Amino acid sequence: MKFITIKKSHFETDLLILKGRLESEGIVCFLKNQYTTQTMNYMPTFEVELQVLEKDLEQVQNLILEIENN
Incomplete structure (x- = not known):
């Protein structure tokens, strides 16, 4: 995986709203x-990353397009 x-x-x-929708x-x-990022929020180089399984990527991209179009 x-x-x-x-x-x-x-x-x-x-990222939490999108995460909830995907779940x-x-x-x-x-x-x-x-x-x-919660403990070292003073360092701008740290970012939270929303990740999905590679096998779900096409479904996720379609869902994001649907969300953006509505």
Whole structure:
């Protein structure tokens, strides 16, 4: 299983809505660097990354397009 980053942000909250939507569709998600950015938020180089399984990437891209078009 390989995870692919689909979106990055300095703030975890920016990714939580999309993460929730993906999970409601049955897509496994992972927030990489979630705790690092909370404890080292003074360092602008750290970003939280929303990741999905490589096998779900096409479904995720279609869902993101649908969200952006509505």
